[in-house]
Amino acid sequence: QTVKIGTPTFLTGAAAPAFGIPAKNGVELIVRGINNGELPAPYNTKGFAGRQVEALIYDEAGGGTKQVTEMRNKVQKDNVDAIIGIISSGTCAATTALSEELKVLTIQTVCGTTRVFEELNKDPKYVFRTINTATANNVSAARYIAAKMKGKVKGITGINQNYAWGQDSWRDFRLAMATLMPDVTATKKPQFPKIFSGQYGTEISALSRAKENLVHSSFWGGDLEAFIGQSSARGLFKRKLFVLTVGETVAYRLGKKFPQGIMVGTRGPYGMYVANDPSPINAWFQKEYRKAYGEPPSQPSYQYAQGYLAGKFAYDDAAKKAGKFPTTEQVIASLTGATFPSFVGNVTMGLSKGHQIVTDDRWGVTVWDDKKGEMVLEDVVIFPPGCVNPPNGVKSADWLKGGMKGAKC
Amino acid sequence: MDFELLLVILVDGLVYSSYLFLVAVGLTVIFGVQKVLNVTHGAFYAFGAYLTAYLIGLWAKGGLPDAGGFFLIFISAAILGVVLGVIIERGLLRFLYDRDEHIAVLATFAAFLVLEDVILLIWGTDPYLAFQPMSLLGSSEIAGLVFDNYSLTMIVLTFVVAFVLWYGLNRTQFGKILLAVIFDREVSMAMGINVTKVFLITFIIGTFLGALGGAYHAPIISVQPGIGVEVIVLAFAVVVIGGMGSIPGALIGAIVVGISRAAAVHLFPEVELFVIYGIMALVLIFRPEGLFAPIKARKI
């Protein structure tokens, strides 16, 4: 008997290279590790509660509504026991109600929209998320700037893709900056090019001409690569300061072509920020990933793998408590509010009634390491979970607008 | 309004127009002759970009000089023009000339879906980067801003392509023969024109142009799955604005859209997304057949 896990990830389309495929690789690796009992303690037992894990990976392309159908098929037709995955916020928002309706344990792994637990599913039972919200990411970026660049930043502008992720990212960043650095002005004309347009010449001109000197961008994947290539050729990185909230998704691939001195984020303790962290699980993951795929794991690999670690923790814990293979309800009970060991130390399901993880968030500045032949980060600051997340029960938007009261830094 | 801004809008606009034109011109050529709205055009673009990026990668690995990149761009487009052009025209389109034009659109749409996955099978999901030709050309300063020369060469390429095509169609015998084929295949055959050959040649030219669009952009974008989809819709819009099948139309259409878009990005970034469709709707309301409408035969 196996535990069947449905795992949506982008296998086709533009989100596949930067997110979908690394995520899939991470899943395949961690599932292998789990099934063979290769992982270090405390995850050195085989399978989920002793049963082998079977990951049914399927394509997340095509929009939220389509994903609702796919999830229904996976649950009702292929009888999966749980869903672990989901990259796009749109998919998370679209499927959260369905997960509750189908009573299927769902661990969302990459999507960052606060709407999932703050609007759509205020009283979650089956849905969990094992990554910080996008808000945390942008708040920590603002905190980093406030801490490290006082006086250097004269104004902020942004270029973000014209969809929910980009819009939310810019808004959160702007609000956090307004609280932390009230005398820094924000532009009235942020750029919102169409997603996947690939051609940013005009926007680069507009950014070059802007009087604000810090550019915020939540670009990822191919858009980010194209933007970096075009901006480098036009000297934009020499003119402006940059904060790329998920820039790490392309940093390894671009190698030396990735500009130095740029602030990049990974939305938590993943990827580049933990590449040298000696914790045993992390060391195993880094080593095996590089061995299997010939490149270092970036954030989506970590984030999906972390979702599976949460799954393993909950199944094992529930089995221990129940004394037999657990029911979904028992697994949920074990995961709710749990603190479990992840790649670098423990993480806690600390928000939204124990369904939303809170982790630390890390920021630093890129610099090329000749010895390793890899981009690395310097000047790294680790912001503890309480510093970048709202207190329990407070909505992110209210918290941001209210000046981030109650933050524990 | 300050003069510098106007200049920047003009340059940005022309660069974007060039992009649009190179992307759209192959589509309009094929539509003009074969009356097929060729959705596989998007895949030609993607193939062009992939092959170029891939070859430039190999080239660089072999330690050969970066300037070879330009050679590879045209070689890739030419190879694809012949290979894909022949496969699609001989293998698919020729069965569709006698059928409804919508059916042809759908068949090419289906072929497009298939080709997208063929790309995936050949090149995988990893993006390809080929910045070498762009880095090689360096940059220049206009109106206080840095522009990369590679994008500026795109403007030149656009005008060269537009002129060559316009000349070929309007000033040469081949162009006039094309007009005959466009008008009536049966009569053309009766007049000794090898219509099969003419169709194949134009389709190869159209495919070459589509692939060239992709090949020439490969150095400035990240070549990754899905780039073809975006291109089709843009190309359709440009072609419809200009008048389907008209080369000058595609050029003017691209310029109108490119400059309006540049102005929008600089002045009102909020409306950027709607510029192209807005212009399309406006043009069609006032000139239903596009800016350059084809001549029609009398009916009664």
Next chain:
Amino acid sequence: MTRVLEVHDLEKNFGGVVAAHNINVAVEIGETIGIIGANGAGKTTFVNMVTGYLKPSSGRIEFMGKNVVGLQPRDVTKLGLCRSFQVPQVFLSESIFDNMMVAYGIAERSGLGLFAPLHTEERAAKVDAQLKRYQIDDYRDMAASALPQGVRKLLDIAMATVRNPKLVMLDEPTSGISVEEKFGLMDIIMQALREEETTVMFIEHDMEIVERFVDRVWAFYQGQVICDATTAEAMKDEKVREFVIGQEYHPAHVEGGVHA
């Protein structure tokens, strides 16, 4: 009021080509008018303007005392001025029967009535009667695309007359019809139209047909009416002979019923 149609100072240019110039003509009720003229003289253009397909450059067209310049073909049709075409305009992939059904359906219904079923016994009977009158009932269920040219022409004319128009304009009803059939065909048409007391105007190149069926002739030349007279007079007219008929025409042969 006995005038069906009055045309005043009609002008039409296509770029440099003068397709109508200074046309002033009128048609009395019950008349049969023949329009002759060399190719490109402007005959079809004239019909197109009268029926609203083309807008004249200037001039006035009155049908039953009402100015019809600027009306759409459908409005002109509803007023009772119908036409057939040089190239028959029928629904090629449908059967003759369905062609006529649709024609009647459109003619008889308007507004919400258009949502009522097309096929009714009553209408089918009417269609069959009309097909019989035009002697094309043998082809009832054949697709129009497969019809012989002559039958297609008849269908075109039959469709033009479903509204019992006051005036029909036929554009070359016999072109492309073999000599043996021409007269028979015209007999059918004229008889059917006379039963309905319709005023008829037709364009024709065959002078024998003109002689036989027409009361009055308008001869067109380079956009102008060079002759508006009874048939006999027109045939003798110098200009008509020079620009339209040519030398070949010998009335004696027609009367003999054979041609050289």
Next chain:
Amino acid sequence: MNRLFDKTFWGLTIGLVGLLALNFFLEEWMRSIGLQSLSRGCVAIGLLILWRTGLVSFGHALFFGFGAYTVAMMQILGVNDLFVLLICGMATAGFLAFFLGFLLRKYRAIFFALLNMAFSMILYGVLAKAEWLGSTDGFGVKQVSFIGMTPADDMYRPLLFVCAAFFAYISAVGAHWYLKSTLGMMTMAVRENEIRVEYLGYSAEKAIHVKYVLSGLLAGVGGVIMAVTVGHVDPDSMVYWPVSGDFVFITILAGTGNVGATFIGALVYELLRTYAFEFAPHLWQLILGGSLLLIIMFLPDGLWSIRSELRNRRELRQAKRDSDNRAAEVRR
């Protein structure tokens, strides 16, 4: 009047009864596939009406999306009854079609197809951009009530299925009757020869306009069913151009011979997609595209042509038998 109650009518009625009976046995995922087929089928009927006029729309996701988004927006306003939502969805989609119709009725052939696409892309842009319209995330759609009734949880989807089947049935019968009416027969007339239609005294543009509004209404019905079925609306899966492509795909698959076939086409499409997605997670486009190509090449009139093919063969066989008999008689 019995011309209205013809074979197709009874076929559809039997289909409805069959569906209602099946409802008791279906597993939930099958019911979902059924619901989506009904939804897409309604849109495809609208396309069929246009197709018979010689017009193809590559942008009917516009009306589909309008219907679907109306459900979400009305729920925000507090309206939650399926029937009210249906009427609202049809009304908004219908009004949009009515207004756009004034422009679109002037266009034919590929221009018509593309202009529709342009409008759907404009709507896509607005939805994807405007935060108050949910941006790319869209909105969730809550469970609806049925004329004020709120069924028990396990009865909800079966009841929804019953309603959707009825809506689809009414749409199909309505469309079928419409196609037999004078105005409906004008589809063919307009396609074949607009000049003749004008000279028969009717405006071809007006006829097209009516059809356009009807097809918009039907797409609205499809959108409402889809929104309620899936429980979510978003621009990528409701209005983006490949969605319109799916509808055209279904129309081709089914053929334009019969409104009933449309639902079969929709079902086949739905199954094809489900299994392609399952068995070839990253090559499903290849399978869909390949099937579409095969259909275009070998079943030019869609699934419906299988039927006519069979009938032809039967008739041929019959004719052969007749002539054999005759020959036998002669010999005797």
Next chain:
Amino acid sequence: MLKVEGLDVNIGATPILRGVGIEVPSGTMCGLIGRNGAGKTTFLRAIMGALDAQNGQMEFDGTDLVAAAAHQRAHMGIGFMPEDRRLVPQLTSEENIMLPSWTTKIEKPQERLEWIYELMPEVQEFRSRGATELSGGQQKFVAFARALMVGTKLLMLDEPSEGIAPVFAQRMVEIMEGLKEAGESVLVAESNDKHIKNLLDRIFVIERGSIISGQDA
């Protein structure tokens, strides 16, 4: 010169021609006469390769036409004037006439054009007018001239006098007389042989897709 035997042609699934056989000897003017719908146009189109032959042989000057591609006909010196003219609207009359000379190797096309203009001076008058600016009859002359341009060996005319005013029809006949004197081989399809009867050397009567008689006039 042209020899056809046992030709069967279907359009779609409908058989249109059944076992048609004719022969056009070199230097003769032959008529293919039949009522509307008898299959004249179909026959000519089949010879031109626009329709596929189900059965039968077609031979021109010793070359097998069934095997040759459609466009080869023009290269062999067959000129064709379609029933409905079909001039290319974007080209001028003269360009329309010259069109076949661009793809086939006609010797001295300019001289041939001059000769055609001599034969039909009226065409020269509107040589620079666009094809759309001509009336039906005028277009017919241009189509005739175009066929003449390639038709160095055989000319096939589909209803040249249809829809033509008597003056023009007479001109048409005169032109054909000229051709006859020049020794051209011609095959004319007509439903109405009144104008050309005297010119014909041989008449084939076609009815319902079959030749019912073929005799020297």
